[in-house]
Amino acid sequence: MKLLWGGERDPATNRAIADFVVNHIEGCERGFAQFTTLGVMVEGQIIAGVVYHNYAPEAGVIELSAASTSKRWLTRPVLKAMFGYPFDEIGCQMTVLRVSEENRGMADIARRFGFTSHRIPRLRGRGEAEIIFTLTDDDWRAHPVNRH
Template sequence: MRVNILWGGTGNRATNEAIGSFVASRIGGCERGFADFTTLGVLEQGRLIGGVVYHNYVPEAGVIELSAASTSRRWLTRPVLKAMFGYPFDEIGCQLAVLRVSEENGGMADIARRFGFTSHRIPRLRGRGEAEIIFTLTDDDWRAHAVNRAVSIK
């Protein structure tokens, strides 16, 4: 599958809002959307199939939160992953990325663990009856991940 990456942000506010809305509409409990955010969108044949919202940025601590959603399981290609994590770790110099996931979203939790995130379960963080898993990924762990290793051709 060939996908294209599209960036939102202050230079492209309409695109930023569209990607932010796309992501928020697919995350339970995110009806209010996001504030002060930048986005990355993934297009297939001109159609938005995935998005990442970068928000809750704390430059003094080098920490940013990511929220993501898609309509296709195949959107996380190597170039998308490199762009997705290149922004926080290479572009703006973060040392930690945070991802919040409902304990009921086993698929997303599995993806986060595969990409090297460490999990911390917080009871009731999504309300009285639902825990949330806070996933953290350091820049060092991301750089050591297999997706960043050169592919050798024999």
């Protein structure tokens, strides 16, 4: 597994990873504005991507959107890179995920990694709630993945 960073230094890679995520999240067709990406590659193919967007530096908050074609992508090194960017590199105090209430798999993953959930009715339209997951830097640093 190889980690690949997009961002301003590599706009083509940034776009390719964001497009991967957009193509694998239902309802994400509009894409993202002002974003940085992290990709996970195996044998030259992107198998997972994380898009960091809606960054609010004054609040120290950034949103993450992620997608994968493999259940094996969330390794310890990927997790450390994925959360190292917002918490260590740019100094965020909280990350946010928005997940359809129908996406039980992603909701379970978020809870396993220490995210707190907030269900908002109709946030995805009249008939569908969205779960806003938040993870603080303190909760992330206390997570077992960070124990040596």
